[in-house]
Amino acid sequence: MEHREIVVVGAGPSGATAAIALRQQGHDVLLIDRQPFPRDKPCGDGIPVGVTEILYDLGLKERFDKANFYPIDKVHLVSPAGYVYENALKEGKQGAKGHVISRRQFDALLQEAAVQAGVEFCLGKVKEPILEDGQVRGVRVMADHHLHEIRAALVLAADGATSVIGRALQPARVPDKHRAIALRAYSEEIAVRPHQVEFYLHQEILPGYAWIFPMAENKVNIGCGMRLDKFLQQPYTLEQLLAIFLGLPFMRERVRGDGRLQDPATWQLTCGSYKQLQRAYDGALLLGDAGWLIDPLTGGGIENGMMSALLAAQVAHQALQQGDCSRRTLQVYDRACRAALWPVMRRSYWIQRWVLRFPWLLDGLIKYARNHPHIAHVFLAKF
Numbered sequence: 231m232e233h234r235e236i237v238v239v240g241a242g243p244s245g246a247t248a249a250i251a252l253r254q255q256g257h258d259v260l261l262i263d264r265q266p267f268p269r270d271k272p273c274g275d276g277i278p279v280g281v282t283e284i285l286y287d288l289g290l291k292e293r294f295d296k297a298n299f300y301p302i303d304k305v306h307l308v309s310p311a312g313y314v315y316e317n318a319l320k321e322g323k324q325g326a327k328g329h330v331i332s333r334r335q336f337d338a339l340l341q342e343a344a345v346q347a348g349v350e351f352c353l354g355k356v357k358e359p360i361l362e363d364g365q366v367r368g369v370r371v372m373a374d375h376h377l378h379e380i381r382a383a384l385v386l387a388a389d390g391a392t393s394v395i396g397r398a399l400q401p402a403r404v405p406d407k408h409r410a411i412a413l414r415a416y417s418e419e420i421a422v423r424p425h426q427v428e429f430y431l432h433q434e435i436l437p438g439y440a441w442i443f444p445m446a447e448n449k450v451n452i453g454c455g456m457r458l459d460k461f462l463q464q465p466y467t468l469e470q471l472l473a474i475f476l477g478l479p480f481m482r483e484r485v486r487g488d489g490r491l492q493d494p495a496t497w498q499l500t501c502g503s504y505k506q507l508q509r510a511y512d513g514a515l516l517l518g519d520a521g522w523l524i525d526p527l528t529g530g531g532i533e534n535g536m537m538s539a540l541l542a543a544q545v546a547h548q549a550l551q552q553g554d555c556s557r558r559t560l561q562v563y564d565r566a567c568r569a570a571l572w573p574v575m576r577r578s579y580w581i582q583r584w585v586l587r588f589p590w591l592l593d594g595l596i597k598y599a600r601n602h603p604h605i606a607h608v609f610l611a612k613f
């Protein structure tokens with residue numbers, strides 16, 4: 231049995247960010263992931279400008295800029311009836327830009343930065359939280375073919391959409407209307423619009439969309455995703471929906487050769503539209519996808535995950551200084567997440583529900599946005 235101050239489960243963007251922020255405040259942090267890095271994570275690989283700003287604030291500007299990732303400076307949004315909105319994306323603080331970066335590279339950069347900051351990384355699969363009288367006291371981890379008990383004053387669960395900690399603490403199933411499912415693939419046989427992210431709100435895929443995000447001058451990340459309840463009510467698989475999209479006349483013109491797709495992968499999205507969700511427990515906090523923080527309209531979750539990580543690190547630091555990691559102290563995290571993330575999430579969910587009833591609203595909205603660019607910010611809030 232081992233004793234640690236803080237255990238962070240999951241070294242994706244949320245877990246690695248929390249680990250770095252806590253280490254920078256002098257804490258002892260053990261970061262556990264079931265996969266060695268670099269590793270893939272099914273994603274559109276769209277890294278919004280807000281994420282770059284967070285990395286800069288964490289002191290990772292030099293490391294990030296040196297990696298020379300593929301920057302994005304324009305957005306192309308197409309409504310169901312084919313109305314197009316196109317605009318330049320604004321730069322953030324210190325010239326920060328949005329990027330498209332394979333998660334293999336992006337997550338490895340963060341995980342490596344955490345280790346270099348003094349965080350200890352452990353390769354192991356967390357099986358369950360150690361629960362005593364309703365209080366989380368640590369985790370049970372399978373590592374090196376053995377089950378280890380690691381006790382900690384605080385556990386931060388950043389183990390993604392299938393979080394074992396989250397499921398143990400809140401076993402009730404969240405309704406499917408707050409979940410989504412998405413398929414991503416790569417292609418070197420689709421003509422690239424350089425430095426431009428493309429969103430297609432195609433009739434067949436609502437509520438959801440297809441995307442094409444460029445990763446280089448000759449490679450794109452392409453995919454589609456839908457709200458889970460609506461996906462289950464229609465006849466197609468995600469592969470078929472993507473094929474329908476690729477078969478549209480304007481897409482056929484862009485496909486070279488046989489349009490081969492590489493590395494297709496499907497994963498689920500845990501959306502932040504479920505307001506009742508509790509994210510602070512006795513001895514534990516839920517971060518990022520484990521805390522259901524994906525924007526229900528755009529499917530973007532990296533920025534919200536990293537924002538939740540910074541909030542969790544602040545709350546954890548104070549709780550550890552007070553020597554009290556009970557829900558009573560930690561629930562300030564629930565309030566902080568709500569204040570920082572709920573207003574945009576609520577707006578996204580509201581638009582999503584109206585669009586579902588009246589899909590033509592999207593055409594009107596996108597037509598209107600052409601003369602009122604700030605409206606497009608609603609859709610692109612996290613890009």
Ligand SMILES: Cc1cc2nc3c(=O)[nH]c(=O)nc-3n(C[C@H](O)[C@H](O)[C@H](O)COP(=O)(O)OP(=O)(O)OC[C@H]3O[C@@H](n4cnc5c(N)ncnc54)[C@H](O)[C@@H]3O)c2cc1C
Nearest residue numbers: 240242243244264273274276356389390412518519531532
């Ligand atoms: C197809 C698709 C496209 C998307 N596109 C975008 C996009 O373009 N932009 C965007 O911002 N968001 C996008 N998202 C959402 C985004 O991928 C997530 O919001 C983001 O990955 C959340 O980060 P996280 O660190 O919370 O969780 P994750 O990135 O899922 O990381 C969780 C980590 O926990 C580890 N783990 C899981 N279980 C255990 C366990 N039991 N023990 C130990 N370790 C464990 C995993 O190995 C993983 O490393 C997309 C999602 C999907 C599915």
